[in-house]
Amino acid sequence: MKTKHSYFSLVLMIFLLIPVFGIATTRYVSLAGSNTSPYTSLADAATNIQTAIAVCNDGDVVLVNDGSYLLSSNVSITIGITVQSMNGAEFTIVDGNHLTRCFYIDNPNALLKGFTIQNGYNPFDFGGGIDINNAGTVENCIIQNCQARDGGGVALDYGGLVQNCIISNNIASNNGPEGYGGGVRLLNGGEIRNCEITYNSSVYLGGGVNIWESGKVKNCVISKNTCPNGAGIRTRNNGLVFNTISYYNNGTNYEVSGSGYYYYNCCTTPALSGSYSSNCISSEPMFVSIISGSEDYRLLSGSPCIDTGMNIEWMNTVPDLDGNPRIVNGTVDMGAYEFLAPVSPDSDGDGILDVDDDYPTDPTRAFNNYFPASGFGTLGFEDLWPAKGDYDFNDLVCDYQFKTVTNASNIIVEMFGTFTIKAFGATFHNGFGFQFPDDHVLSSDLEATGSNLQSGTYITLNPNGLESGQSRPTIIVYDDAFGLMPHPGSGIGVNTCLYAPNVTPVTLEIHLDFTGGSYTIEDVNINQFNPFIIVNKNRSREVHLPDYPPTSLADQGIFGQDDDNSNPATGRYYRTQNNLPWAINIYESFEYPVEKSEISHAYLHFIEWGESGGTLYPNWYQNIVGYRNDGNIYHH
């Protein structure tokens, strides 16, 4: 009986002592809660954070549901509890409404985690967003757009820890000349780790960080902050800085004052004095992006900040700002983010990661490059040369694009030329071809397929598919447009007269295999290819773009006849006396003039473009209001 009684007393004592020794209770905060104490379910949740904290005991957890919590006075955490968002800072906002500081923390076991803390206002005191007094921890928070005299974003006094936070756009100002630490101010202790501190400002000292006495900054990025005295970080007596990058601030990246300050394994410029630094560098940190509005403070491969920090014990348990392990490859990186080697595989082992490889399973090919890069270009020709034509540039209208395939060493493997015949306002049976622009490439190193030649053609090809008798590689795409697109029965030529039936354009593809040599894109220079028409099956009569030379098979005796004013000795080709061309190459797919409509009557700024030497209306060919007369442009 005595034993039974003793057992009952023990159970009763344990039950009574539970509140004293702290079995943690989870309390809830939600804007949709019923505000029913003790707030132990989401349905009964308190509707503001302070109300839930008021009923907490040490060790309790306050979980805050998604939403924006507007404050009229700061939330005070002075007992050892965790106040945490349910779904992270992205979804849970505590807003000081430009009236009040957002959080006050004073307990070594207090933890604030996972909030966006914004618009805190405390211009005559400490901490616009958060003030940690003596002790307490803040982590995984975004602290932004707050203002205080000391610590616009966060103030730490005599202790406290802030880690894995983004602290941006805060201001240290008393609305007068005083301001200490736009992002963070540390006074007589405190530590910040793995934080990104950017775009903060202070009117007096320390735009990003101001250490007044004895604070520590570890593995932070401090960039684009502004202040007249230490735009990045200002360290005074016993301020210690580890593994931190302070770069690209608007003003000095660092400033020192007093004594006992020291920088370990940091990256900043100008170089830190050896009297108060060790293992520091001044070269650029190589962030992924420093372009305003799209900054990314992760490190690029090859950054001098990789594996050059100082390992510290907490790094074994605290991840980096991305949540990845803080130490990779044995030595921590400088900055807030640990560099992780790209995870993209290289399936074909050609040295180009699959993410960059247009042929991830083919080790002989790596990249596609296109000319024009944005899509098809258009060539327009007049075919009455050496006599002037009607300048509708539609005796042949041909869209084109080249695809050049290179390997991992940037050597060309093959090339595809795609040509779409859209129209030819001609009675002549014209052919079309192109020549490489210079002598870099040997014809014998190429094999061409895809030429469309009619039976009994006037064109002679070598066994490798290139035209014979040429000094430079020359490819004939087709020898007679009428053989590909028959005349529809009315109209001049095909697809130039609105009254005539439309004929479906024909597309031809030329494949060029680079069987010999090692040619780069620069060697081949297909951007400067030399296209031409062959007029009425007369192989010696070619029409080219202005100042592009004829091929070896052209009759140079025609130069100078009729309206032609070429001068081969000076490289002047296919121009009239007043410098008009017989052909034009347009970088984009072009809607061409109807038959007998001069191009300047379809494209209204063409003449201004020409007379200005290309400076006025360089995009004259685009479909922009006021640029063209649609009535003179072919549509079907």
Add this chain to the structure above:
Amino acid sequence: MVLKNKVMKTMKGFALFIMLFTISLWSCHKVDQKELISEPTKTLKDCTIDPSFKWETAKSVDVRLTCGHSGVVYIIPVQGNFIYHKGFLSKGSEYHTKISVPAYIDKVKLRMNSAVHEVSIIDNKLVSSLP
């Protein structure tokens, strides 16, 4: 009867007003269209073209790049979703290539390992040292 005539008169007047108003609007519209597409009075025969003008809508750009590390470089437009050029840069050696861009383009972006830099084209040359 007198009232009916008055109403009829008023209705006729209103219809006439609507008709004239519509015609006037239409006329104004026609004038606007004509202004919009007024053709140049000059023809190509009459224009003065400098002999050095090449009639080119694009320009060929010499590209010279160096980089402190190896990787794939993309030359991309400042605006637009396409690629002017893509190739592999080796650390320590100068990369040469040529690209063609519309004549009115004077800036492009270089992207390498996710880092993006905007670079100007000066005298048909694109020169950059990537970090």
